[in-house]
Amino acid sequence: MPGEVEIVDRRFADFVLGNASLERLATGMRWAEGPVYVADAGHLLVSDIPNDRILRWVEGAEMSVFRQPSNFANGHTRDRSGRLVSCEHGTRRVTRTEMDGSVTVLADSYRGRRLNSPNDVVVKSDGSVWFTDPTYGILSDYEGHKAPSELDGCYVFRFDPQTGELDVVADDMVKPNGLAFSTDETVLYVADSARTHDPGGPHHLCAYEVRDGRELHAPRVVGDVSPGVPDGLAVDDEDFLWCSAGDGVHCYAPDGTLLGRIRVPETVANCTFGDPKRNRLFIAATTSLYAIYLNRRGPQFP
Template structure:
């Protein structure tokens, strides 16, 4: 293992081509309780993320600093944008997936399955066909810190797909302990899903699985793509070369398309999630406990609205 300063660990020479070792980690903001769900708004040059316990979404713009984007958010966690540029979010408190409309109104995308309330939707992605895919572990109903302590109504912790035409919410994967972050590859032929079960069980899973995506919206396969250690995988993104960048306890680990761990960028506090942004999508924005950081890298993230 090679080290550059205190921030970079190199396990494989390929990681040198993906990082800028002289690029400092920049602190953008440190006034959160639990920062999560970063999403880049390229059309506004803005980063938006969740401060879950404080029930707010914050926005950072280069040269302008941080402001409140939305307040009283019902413990919103993961965020993404659909192909129309609308913000899609997971509410722990409301136990639903919502969409923020241009006029400021809220549309509920999913809040029940088989007539029963969801657990606490965690992370979400929108496919190019308009289907909405989200994970539904129980983190938001375990305590009053990230939601409201409540009994579960679903029999398990599932991965769901919402049909863009009918609005039907369907289980696409039912064998996770605590499904968490998820991401499509560039061709949308594969779906990667994290299982962070070790967060509440030292013997629980701490890996990311990969599925083949059928034209009918079904998933097959589900092999373990990589294991994350220390900690658990939470949020992650892919770059244009197919490398997967994921949160871990003390940083961001990069895995090659074949699952080989290439290296790590260390951060001062526990990392929860990340996204690529900036005008060239070569800036990694990282949410970590009470703070949000940024660092330039030598690759670019997959293009999204």
């Protein structure tokens, strides 16, 4: 696969397949983000933020509109019941789409102040919803609605749907962005993408210890991502990290060792594992949706 795969560590040679190449599945978006695989329906959803829509991709069919307007939706995930959980820039909230299609607001304010613009989200096995809240959706009218921040910073939040409590679990990042749990949920990986608006700002992946299932401690930098910034990320079933970057997707070992890169011809915003065996990495990159089969598997739920 000349020009598509760069092997930095010999382990990465076992992760890629010599007869599987990068495919462009669809194009025509303005800024593709937040891919989520819906296994029981056999399709993938991806946000097209500036066009205020969520698109649906099905193998062998044309991309179709899943929801428009989408309130400038960005990141998505599914809870253990299979319900879609979404971050919306336009309404500055995190929502859950119920099985009947109705939408429930999970979080839109913290201590009486509106959230900035929830960006990416994961759901822990106990049902708690963890999300990042940088200001990207209120910096301009391109990906939301330009407005001042009402908070004192950009935080990582934990929402408990049982109690309705919303808590700050990390306040030490400048622009928290993509996030993912390790397979045993003892580590939360979070990207800080502050270099998008500050040349000297952070552009690294950070790992936090998860204690008591609800608190973050002992942050450590896993690695600096360059070119570009880390945005969305995915963790496979052996805890290797797959992170977006300016030139593609970078793969890291849990200890921060860079193993290799999958080169993509557009700036990557996010990625997720999908397909029935979860061995296909779907990549949202600027105007297009790409995919590549790997000798790796993503988590099997939901």
